Amino acid sequence: MSVRMPAADAAVLAKRDRIVATLRAIVPGEGVIAGEREMRPFESDGLTAYRQLPMVVVLPETTQQVSEVLAYCHSEGIKVVPRGAGTSLSGGALPLEDGVLLGMAKFSRIREIDFENRIAVVEPGVTNLAVSTAVAHEGFYYAPDPSSQIACTIGGNVAENSGGVHCLKYGMTTNNLLGCEIVLMNGEVLRLGGKHLDAAGYDLLGLITGSEGLLGVVTEVTVRILKKPETARAVLVGFPSSEDAGACVSAIIAAGIIPGGMEMMDRPAIHAVEEFVHAGYPLDVEALLIVELDGPAAEVDHLIERVEAIARDCGSTTCRVSQSETERLLFWAGRKAAFPAVGRISPDYLCMDGTIPRAKLPEVLAAMKAMSEKFGLRVANVFHAGDGNLHPLILYDANVPGELERAENFGADILKLCVAVGGVLTGEHGVGVEKRDLMPEMFSEIDLAAQQRVKCAFDEKGLLNPGKVFPVLHRCAELGRMHISGGKLPFPDIPRF
Amino acid sequence: MTEVLKPRDAKEVEDAVRWALGNDKALELAGQGTKRGIGRPSQTDATLDLSDLTGVTLYEPAELVLSARAGTPLREIEKLLDDNNQQLAFEPMDYGPLFGLEAGQGTIGGAIASNLSGPRRIKQGAARDHFLGVSAVTGRGETIKSGGRVVKNVTGYDMCKVLAGSWGTLAAMTDITIKVLPKPETESTVVVFGLDDAQACAAMAAAMGSSCDVSGAAHLPDHVASYFDGLPKPEAATVLRLEGVAPSVKHRQEALLALLRPFGPAAMLEARDSTALWRGIREVRPFTTAAAQARPLWRISTAPGQGHAVAARITPAAQMFYDWAGGLIWAAMPFADEPDSGSIRGALADLGGHATLVRAPAAVRAVADVFEPETAGLRALNKRVKDGFDPKGVLNPGRMWAGV
Numbered sequence: 001m002s003v004r005m006p007a008a009d010a011a012v013l014a015k016r017d018r019i020v021a022t023l024r025a026i027v028p029g030e031g032v033i034a035g036e037r038e039m040r041p042f043e044s045d046g047l048t049a050y051r052q053l054p055m056v057v058v059l060p061e062t063t064q065q066v067s068e069v070l071a072y073c074h075s076e077g078i079k080v081v082p083r084g085a086g087t088s089l090s091g092g093a094l095p096l097e098d099g100v101l102l103g104m105a106k107f108s109r110i111r112e113i114d115f116e117n118r119i120a121v122v123e124p125g126v127t128n129l130a131v132s133t134a135v136a137h138e139g140f141y142y143a144p145d146p147s148s149q150i151a152c153t154i155g156g157n158v159a160e161n162s163g164g165v166h167c168l169k170y171g172m173t174t175n176n177l178l179g180c181e182i183v184l185m186n187g188e189v190l191r192l193g194g195k196h197l198d199a200a201g202y203d204l205l206g207l208i209t210g211s212e213g214l215l216g217v218v219t220e221v222t223v224r225i226l227k228k229p230e231t232a233r234a235v236l237v238g239f240p241s242s243e244d245a246g247a248c249v250s251a252i253i254a255a256g257i258i259p260g261g262m263e264m265m266d267r268p269a270i271h272a273v274e275e276f277v278h279a280g281y282p283l284d285v286e287a288l289l290i291v292e293l294d295g296p297a298a299e300v301d302h303l304i305e306r307v308e309a310i311a312r313d314c315g316s317t318t319c320r321v322s323q324s325e326t327e328r329l330l331f332w333a334g335r336k337a338a339f340p341a342v343g344r345i346s347p348d349y350l351c352m353d354g355t356i357p358r359a360k361l362p363e364v365l366a367a368m369k370a371m372s373e374k375f376g377l378r379v380a381n382v383f384h385a386g387d388g389n390l391h392p393l394i395l396y397d398a399n400v401p402g403e404l405e406r407a408e409n410f411g412a413d414i415l416k417l418c419v420a421v422g423g424v425l426t427g428e429h430g431v432g433v434e435k436r437d438l439m440p441e442m443f444s445e446i447d448l449a450a451q452q453r454v455k456c457a458f459d460e461k462g463l464l465n466p467g468k469v470f471p472v473l474h475r476c477a478e479l480g481r482m483h484i485s486g487g488k489l490p491f492p493d494i495p496r497f
Numbered sequence: 498m499t500e501v502l503k504p505r506d507a508k509e510v511e512d513a514v515r516w517a518l519g520n521d522k523a524l525e526l527a528g529q530g531t532k533r534g535i536g537r538p539s540q541t542d543a544t545l546d547l548s549d550l551t552g553v554t555l556y557e558p559a560e561l562v563l564s565a566r567a568g569t570p571l572r573e574i575e576k577l578l579d580d581n582n583q584q585l586a587f588e589p590m591d592y593g594p595l596f597g598l599e600a601g602q603g604t605i606g607g608a609i610a611s612n613l614s615g616p617r618r619i620k621q622g623a624a625r626d627h628f629l630g631v632s633a634v635t636g637r638g639e640t641i642k643s644g645g646r647v648v649k650n651v652t653g654y655d656m657c658k659v660l661a662g663s664w665g666t667l668a669a670m671t672d673i674t675i676k677v678l679p680k681p682e683t684e685s686t687v688v689v690f691g692l693d694d695a696q697a698c699a700a701m702a703a704a705m706g707s708s709c710d711v712s713g714a715a716h717l718p719d720h721v722a723s724y725f726d727g728l729p730k731p732e733a734a735t736v737l738r739l740e741g742v743a744p745s746v747k748h749r750q751e752a753l754l755a756l757l758r759p760f761g762p763a764a765m766l767e768a769r770d771s772t773a774l775w776r777g778i779r780e781v782r783p784f785t786t787a788a789a790q791a792r793p794l795w796r797i798s799t800a801p802g803q804g805h806a807v808a809a810r811i812t813p814a815a816q817m818f819y820d821w822a823g824g825l826i827w828a829a830m831p832f833a834d835e836p837d838s839g840s841i842r843g844a845l846a847d848l849g850g851h852a853t854l855v856r857a858p859a860a861v862r863a864v865a866d867v868f869e870p871e872t873a874g875l876r877a878l879n880k881r882v883k884d885g886f887d888p889k890g891v892l893n894p895g896r897m898w899a900g901v
């Protein structure tokens with residue numbers, strides 16, 4: 001593991017038995033797991049290169065229990081790491097040796113479905129897909145659809161502000177969230193938002209979303225649900241170069257069309273996927289676009305024609321429109337299986353997640369090719385093309401000494417490049433431990449201090465999920481101090497009236 | 498007479514805040530001052546007028562992104578977008594006319610700082626949902642940046658969200674990047690006449706629960722209907738807007754008419770009338786008249802299905818209409834010096850939601866809770882957030898709540 005985690009607190013480790021006993025009193029039955037073998041499944045999340053057994057695992061079932069666990073840990077100075085389904089790709093749910101791992105999986109009930117107000121109130125351990133399933137009988141669905149939707153939880157989605165292939169048109173988690181119940185590290189229970197729009201006061205709901213479990217533990221979530229579009233059809237378009245495919249994406253948007261989804265794959269990704277899923281992808285192209293249009297049939301047919309024409313103008317060499325729901329799903333099956341497909345052609349892979357201004361795609365892909373040669377590692381690219389979110393998959397073999405490190409350095413170079421061309425380190429997977437030490441690429445000391453002061457407002461002792469997101473943790477007292485130069489300042493030289 | 502500081506660039510904004518910090522002064526932040534009447538009147542020593550920070554610095558239509566200095570007039574941005582067949586999808590409302598000011602004076606900074614939105618809020622979100630990146634000077638006199646120019650970004654906390662709707666109490670924004678979207682090719686509106694408030698809420702719920710992709714849903718009771726352009730007759734009107742490409746709008750219009758026929762007699766407004774009508778709704782037209790100026794005005798957000806129940810708890814002498822499928826109520830109270838906070842706050846305590854006293858004489862606003870009072874826990878958390886950005890309270894002190 002190349003990322004340093006906060007040093008374990010020997011005093012906490014020394015009183016482990018007492019801590020376990022106290023937690024058992026709060027969460028009775030099988031809710032506390034302290035045996036090494038039983039804790040194994042919790043030692044890592046989706047970023048499996050990093051592993052650490054927690055001090056103890058707690059699986060609470062009620063907000064009251066969460067509140068009591070946190071209040072106890074707060075008073076004893078014990079660190080806490082929240083966990084949903086553990087599918088994070090950035091190590092957000094990586095345990096700490098001296099920390100309580102707070103698993104939210106037992107919060108698995110759907111509390112309310114309100115079709116009149118088009119919302120669902122669910123517990124955070126409910127999976128993303130289960131929300132859509134629960135409302136499907138009335139023709140509704142929950143729009144954000146991460147590829148991990150069978151497994152990942154709504155609580156994890158809130159913590160990571162997860163997206164999906166449809167977020168170009170329907171937004172990320174943050175745009176589909178109306179309310180939350182959260183528990184602060186000191187045990188305080190707060191409600192943000194509700195069934196109405198735009199809560200009073202500061203947008204704390206907006207802050208919690210994407211906060212990677214560092215600000216509070218989410219114990220209830222209110223999301224908006226949408227009526228399913230009448231129809232959806234997808235077009236599969238192949239191009240002789242990624243430049244052409246990129247130009248096509250821009251031309252579609254410039255024509256005023258916002259597709260439900262617009263995904264791109266490069267040659268290595270296409271080949272890996274086709275071998276795995278047999279989706280009928282063309283193998284003689286450099287880049288493949290999936291463009292999905294949804295809405296009433298009249299709209300979809302109209303827009304498909306326009307997209308086909310634009311694709312032709314942009315030099316597409318193949319173009320297939322889905323003729324049935326089965327065929328549309330087959331087009332997507334390939335894309336959605338891209339990660340496991342790449343997993344088949346390589347013992348291990350790292351999934352990167354930078355976002356770039358779309359026009360920079362050819363430049364970034366060319367540079368990545370050069371890096372691939374330099375590091376001697378293969379890379380396959382899948383790309384949320386509509387919004388510039390790039391997922392380079394770096395292939396490596398953990399059993400070859402030095403390869404993981406080389407893959408990580410390759411990944412870091414890619415992300416630095418994303419920032420250099422005007423993009424960002426992570427589009428949807430979060431900073432976690434993985435990109436923590438790259439934060440200074442994007443933010444100054446002052447920027448990071450301002451963010452940490454937000455953390456201090458929620459968790460003054462810094463006990464909730466420390467070691468994630470911020471490269472250096474400062475004490476809140478130190479961050480709060482103001483350095484104002486002594487004496488009165490002269491009036492600045494600014495126009496005044 | 499308070500001093501007005503008018504910085505010419507971001508560096509001078511920093512200088513101004515540092516001066517205030519070093520001399521224990523408090524600043525009022527203003528874009529164009531169109532929303533000055535909203536919020537608690539704050540006690541400040543000088544105005545930090547940001548209206549000289551102007552200009553669009555980046556606009557790439559195919560990337561759906563625009564950056565501008567915070568004092569850039571919204572009107573200028575909307576014109577530029579319109580020339581490129583694009584728009585601000587959150588449809589920011591113009592508060593000027595509600596305060597007897599000229600329309601079209603607001604700035605992009607003011608729009609973001611007050612998290613503006615319009616009728617399309619129910620489909621496309623508010624300013625917050627389109628706010629991608631920012632550079633701002635905090636109450637510590639330090640320049641921070643957050644976000645970027647790309648839509649998908651989860652790097653670090655989403656500071657844009659907390660600045661949106663903070664009414665200039667956390668930081669003075671100097672540069673803003675927003676997501677822009679294509680303008681719909683055409684629009685039309687389906688109108689159902691003669692419904693009472695409860696029936697109207699049910700009709701709007703049916704429309705919103707259909708796959709017609711409604712982009713505006715309002716109910717205009719008969720006592721306000723005559724104020725709106727575009728309606729064929731001054732009768733209670735429940736109106737539903739459809740936008741998109743022509744064949745799609747036509748198809749959905751027929752589906753919606755069929756769906757709503759059981760509720761009452763329905764009609765259709767073509768694009769021109771539809772545009773005029775929704776502009777009036779967005780600008781809260783009935784309450785901008787000279788006669789209405791003296792009436793305290795509430796903006797109430799609640800669950801759409803509860804809209805009529807909340808309204809039923811407000812005095813019948815109030816004038817009201819509904820936007821956001823019933824979830825947004827504009828209520829003009831009958832007496833200048835009596836905002837009737839008690840009944841409104843009481844209804845929301847029971848039914849959920851929040852209310853802002855948007856307009857009232859300064860003397861009333863000085864003593865009333867202009868924004869929804871928070872629970873003790875939330876109030877304390879808001880205060881800690883404020884302290885992180887502005888520990889000495891130099892930016893718009895007391896604008897949102899006493900102490901914040």
Ligand SMILES: Cc1cc2nc3c(=O)[nH]c(=O)nc-3n(C[C@H](O)[C@H](O)[C@H](O)COP(=O)(O)OP(=O)(O)OC[C@H]3O[C@@H](n4cnc5c(N)ncnc54)[C@H](O)[C@@H]3O)c2cc1C
Nearest residue numbers: 084085086087088092146147153155156159162163213218
């Ligand atoms: C194959 C695969 C495909 C993926 N595809 C996508 C994709 O398309 N889009 C996308 O955005 N992501 C994707 N992901 C990443 C991941 O699924 C998401 O980040 C997801 O939201 C994590 O949810 P989880 O329940 O697994 O959370 P975990 O991994 O358990 O935790 C993630 C973070 O959230 C915190 N957390 C979890 N629950 C709570 C809670 N109740 N309260 C407070 N904090 C909490 C944790 O502390 C941690 O920091 C993918 C992952 C995999 C493995």
Ligand SMILES: Cc1cc2nc3c(=O)[nH]c(=O)nc-3n(C[C@H](O)[C@H](O)[C@H](O)COP(=O)(O)OP(=O)(O)OC[C@H]3O[C@@H](n4cnc5c(N)ncnc54)[C@H](O)[C@@H]3O)c2cc1C
Nearest residue numbers: 526527528529530531532567603604606607610664665670
């Ligand atoms: C000498 C002088 C006198 C004036 N007198 C009046 C008057 O009597 N009445 C009047 O209505 N107007 C007056 N104005 C105009 C007024 O200052 C602004 O034009 C006005 O505040 C509105 O701008 P806005 O509509 O963009 O949003 P505002 O109403 O300015 O702002 C809305 C909210 O956003 C905040 N805000 C605005 N911009 C930013 C930013 N960049 N960063 C962070 N927060 C921000 C504000 O503090 C406020 O809380 C006067 C101006 C001058 C120069």
